[in-house]
Amino acid sequence: MHSSIATVCLSGTLAEKLRAAADAGFEGVEIFEQDLVVSPHSPEQIRDRAAELGLSLDLYQPFRDLLSVEEDVFQDNLRRLESKFQLMQRLGMDQILVCSNVATATVDDDAVRVDQLRSAGELAARYGCYISYEALAWGKYVNTYQHAYDIVVQVDHPNVGTCLDSFHILSRGDDPTAIADMDPDKIFFLQLADAPAMEMGILPWSRHHRVFPGEGDFDLNYFMQQVARSGYDGPVSLEIFNDEFREADVARTAIDGLRSLIWLADKTTGRVPQSPLVLPKLADAQTPQGFDFVELRTGRLGEVTKALHQLGFRLGGYHQSKPEFQAWVQGDVRIIVEDEGSTGGATSLTGLGVIVEDATAAAERAMSLQATAVPRITGEGEEDLHPVYTPSGSELYFCGPGHEGRGSTWVPEFGFEPEEISSTDSTSALINSVHHIALAQPRHTAAETRLFYSSVLGLEPAAPEFIPSPAGLVHKQAIEGQKVRFTVSAAPEGSEQGGFFAEHYPEHITFGCDDVFAVAKRAVKRGLKMLPIPENYYDDLAARFDLKPAFIAQIKELNICYDRSEHGEYLHFYTAPLGNTFFEVAQVRGGYTGFGWADEPIRLAAQYRALRDDVRGIPR
Incomplete structure (x- = not known):
């Protein structure tokens, strides 16, 4: 299992976040755009520092509001996207997360979305980059993982896949069983987050109350089993938006995050032993006798x-x-x-x-x-x-x-x-x-x-x-x-x-x-x-x-x-x-x-x- 964590999970500067992720034992990180924008270090310096720490840069995120727009707006969106590909080349990374449109979507037509995402994929290919398309749970027209995956399948481009995010799937009450039947080559990235059961809107729930696997109420064991059954073997990453995590000790939070991944992977291993997603297996827990x-x-x-x-x-x-x-x-x-x-x-x-x-x-x-x-x-x-x-x-x-x-x-x-x-x-x-x-x-x-x-x-x-x-x-x-x-x-x-x-x-x-x-x-x-x-x-x-x-x-x-x-x-x-x-x-x-x-x-x-x-x- 290639373990990864989004920098948005952690407190501190980007340099401190990279250090904490490496010290905890993560193999890679997702670069959250704002962390890079506010950093005084150049993309080249960030790339070199990650290499020194033994971290891969797995995903640049997020890119918002690309699809479901009129043609003139889309062309300007491609311009924005191309600038991100150029930035990613400086960072030495090749995958970007593209979210389903929330703010600027005006065209509710899958055929338009397929054409636009294929064009974006062709642009990505020219830069040696890949697009991981994700359905936000509050997306205006695309808000389920099945819908996002169907669009990716229709695009049928080697540089376009989907990102599965447990929060966006489970917060809606969607059944993750269909993940097991997905083409693993079309699943480019996996993001995990748990959350406590709360009666509130999905957006504020997502932005403030996500927690690491095992610390909330989602059935992540079943979710992870479906991912493993699909044949997916890419990065397994944490993406946690939590106000308290952003104030907590960065090193301690990173350790807690990796512990949660190891715990979840261990539970999955026993249920899906033949998965190509090589998951760590722990020694059985010793039941305390008192x-x-x-x-x-x-x-x-x-x-x-x-x-x-x-x-x-x-x-x-x-x-x-x-x-x-x-x-x-x-x-x-x-x-x-x-x-x-x-x-x-x-x-x-x-x-x-x-x-x-x-x-x-x-x-x-x-x-x-x-x-x-x-x-x-x-x-x-x-x-x-x-x-x-x-x-x-x-x-x-x-x-x-x-x-x-x-x-x-x-x-x-x-x-x-x-x-x-x-x-x-x-x-x-x-x-x-x-x-x-x-x-x-x-x-x-x-x-x-x-x-x-x-x-x-x-x-x-x-x-x-x-x-x-x-x-x-x-x-x-x-x-x-x-x-x-x-x-x-x-x-x-x-x-x-x-x-x-x-x-x-x-x-x-x-x-x-x-x-x-x-x-x-x-x-x-x-x-x-x-x-x-x-x-x-x-x-x-x-x-x-x-x-x-x-x-x-x-x-x-x-x-x-x-x-x-x-x-x-x-x-x-x-x-x-x-x-x-x-x-x-x-x-x-x-x-x-x-x-x-x-x-x-x-x-x-x-x-x-x-x-x-x-x-x-x-x-x-």
């Missing part, structure tokens, strides 16, 4: 360890060669705490380990998906946990199944054995699992984080939800496996309150238990500071559900929240914020499968007040 440990870093050690003790954890030991690391255990739940000293630094989630059958293969898959290995010295008698960096800079560890499939192969480094982990009696080990990890990301990197975990670990994304907070809507989405679940939240950023909340929005660990009341009572007895839940919540709860007054009084006393679905119940409480993180404890009854998101507005409002008070000293 969370092995979660790692926190803090400059407020006493605050964190006190909260863990109050929740029933005990100190298991200190690391043999890195004594700043402590292991806190309860049942099969392991929390590693890194003490950075008395800095007062906020507590944050810095790493987590997942239990997999083959840790080496899992790490290899992650690195094939553009993850970077963490440089780590493994001492004598210490376990290699194959850590890689996540997009946010935290560390993901791959841990073997260990003792009875419970992981924890590394615990001897802390001075105790795996079979000792659950040696506490059943009364004190009330917490027995990590229910899920709740990650928080800036809005422009949330989709990247979801794609990273879903592609590396083989998890599936759930439907997104939008939760109201005092600072605006919080975008939340779960990515799930059978035994490992994450949620990813993106806090609002577009106001003073939103910027403050996004900066301090906490991540959290949700612990699972069989008796939330026992955990809460023990924690309160030990002095745990819970997140206070307002009385209005419990009045509303009594109105929403047919709950007995004695039960309402019981959960109210302990600041426990309640949610219910047709399948079961979810009872949970939150600790007060601990810097940039906090703990939640949840009990699932019956077949409840959610995350208690009906109570998220309550939590967000309470945490907003607490964080504002802590950071700014403003009364709640």
